[in-house]
Each structure stands twice: as C-alpha cells, then as structure tokens.
Amino acid sequence: MLRSFSGMMLLVVSQLSFAADIQKDTLYPKVQFDTSMGKIVMELDRTRAPITVDNFLTYVVKGEYDNTVFHRIIPEFVVQGGGLDPDLNEKPEMKTIVNESGNGLSNTFGTIAMARESEPHTATRQFYFNVAENTRLDPSSRRWGYAVFGEVIEGEAVLQAMSVVPTEVNKKLGWPDVPVTTIILKQAKLLPRK
Template sequence: MSKWLFAICFSLVSQLAVAAVDIQKDNLYPVVEMDTSMGKIVMELDRTRAPITVDNFLTYVVKGEYDNTIFHRVIADFVVQGGGLDPNYKERPEGKPIFNESGNGLSNETGTIAMARENDPHSAIRQFYFNVADNKKLDPSSRRWGYAVFGEVTEGMDVLQKMSQVPTGENSELHWQDVPLTPIILKKATLLPRK
C-alpha cells in the first residue's frame, strides 16, 4: 500500500515538475512579457528561425531565472542588455553555452531581441539584449559570426526607448562602462498562455 502511495506521489510531483518547465515546445511563436521598473515589454519569439535560442531563453523565463535581475548595460541608440545579474551586480546561475543561430535570416534591427555573448561565437548563455537602433553590424557576414536574433518586441517599444536614454556611467566596483546610475529592474518575465 505504501509503495502505491509513493508511486502516485512521485508521479504527481514529476508531472508538476514537467509542467513547471513547460516552454510550449509546439508553439512556433511563443510570447513573453517582461514587467520592468520602467514599464512592460511584450515580445514574440521565433522558434522557426532560432529553436535552440528560444528554448534556452524560455527555460530561464519559466524557471523564474530572469526575475529580479537588472539591465546592466545601456547604450543610447544601440542596445539595452540584461538577464545575467541581480540588483547587487552578482552573477545569476548559468547553464551551458548554446550554439550560435545568427545565420537564421533575422537581423539586429530596432525592436528585436538577441543573445549577448563573448568573443567565442558559441558562448551565449543567458544574457540578452534589445536593439534600440538598426544594428546590422551585429549580423553575421561571410567573415564572422553574428549575434543571434530570436524575436521582436510587439508592445513596449516606448519603454525600451526610455530605458535607452537613462543616465549611465562607470560602475567603480566592477569597472564597467554604460551602467545605469539608477538600476533598471526586470521584476518578472512571464511566458504568456498561447492565444
């Protein structure tokens, strides 16, 4: 009897765990809402062009890994970057790097979201950025890898433009440039129910 009860409980817990990380694998264009300290941003992701990147990003979203993080790099007429640090500038846990899908036909145009990375083209993990200008120089060419775009903003472009204009400076502790003087918080990222 206790074996059956254990099996039922284990099955229920397993189902809840799977449901907790449901990234809508069969939804080609999932929608994510970001509630920030400056307003809401809604974006539609493109799994047809960037399946690895979308799955990676949504796993962080669904697990709540982007909640209470900051946009730590803001450059007017360029990008608004975040997703990797808490408000105390401590790195959040990271998974493994993903394959660079920058050759997918999507361009770093105003209002798109893409993966940040190091010099290694396949080093993107969890940090992302929004393009607040047309940044075609971030697209791939025959000589270099680009930065993988995986979606576009459908609501809240005005919020992103406001973010891109905040005063920034050097963070003396980390020796980083372009850090907002007043932190911009990503309070919560949510995968919205499919329509």
C-alpha cells in the same frame, strides 16, 4: 522497489510538465517583461531560433530573470540585461548554447538577441534589445553574428526610454555604460497561448 518506481515516474511527469511550461508546440510564444520603467512584450520566433528560444524560455519559466537588472545601456545601440541581480552579482548560468545567427533574423530596431563573449557559442542567459539598426551584429561570410530570436510587439516607448537613461562606469564591476539609476526587470513571464 515501489518507492524507486514512484520516484522515477514523478521525475518523468515533472519533466513532461516542465516541457509544457515552455510551450514547445507554440511557434511564436510571447513573453512579457514587467520592468521598473514599464511593460515590454515580445514575440519569439521558434521557427528560426529554436535552441535560443527554448533556452530563453527555460530561464523565464524558472523565474531566473525575475529581479534582475539591465546593466548595460548604450544609446542608439543596445539595452542589455538578464545576468545580474540588483547588487550587480552574477546570476547562475545554464550551459552555453549553439549560436543561431544566420537564421534570417537581423539585429534591427526592436529585436531581442543573445549577448555572448567573443567566441561564437558562448551565450547563456544574457540578452539585449537592439535600439538601432545594428545590422553590423549580423553574421557575415567571415564571422559569426549575434543570434536574434524575437521582436518587441508592445512597449517600444519603454525600450526607448530605457535607452537614454544616464550611465556611468561602475566602480564595483569596472564596466562602462551601467545605468546610474537601477532599472529592474521585476518579472518575466511566458504569456498564455491564444
């Protein structure tokens, strides 16, 4: 009985400490990506996209984005990553999240948004950076959009450099727009509160 109670308390404490890890009380948390091409820092907007930010930060603090690749790059459109390892194997996903597009944030240059399938509520772990004014990805009265949840505040030059790397159709995946030279997201880290 005592062992069971101790185990339960440990579980509660670990859940509470995990909740603190994603800075639930910070409205605009900052995340740094250390990539093979340089650093990118983004500020997330929990006031407009709380579900998306919490989901993204959960992957960050668990180290799930570490040693992943940017697998889709389309110049003047997007730089996408977060879902594949360097051997282009898919990484495990948590459950899908509710689409928070229509939150007032737009797919403009330098913003980060959730990638998804054609169905609106299918985002899990993959994200993309807008490297153009992609307002056509915003919602309209007839369709869901793609949920923006933050913006780049440092490292725009790194993002620009990524957006023009040569790409090809990857034979393993059969996907177009895969960088010829692998761009690795070495580490994603939640920055301390200031």
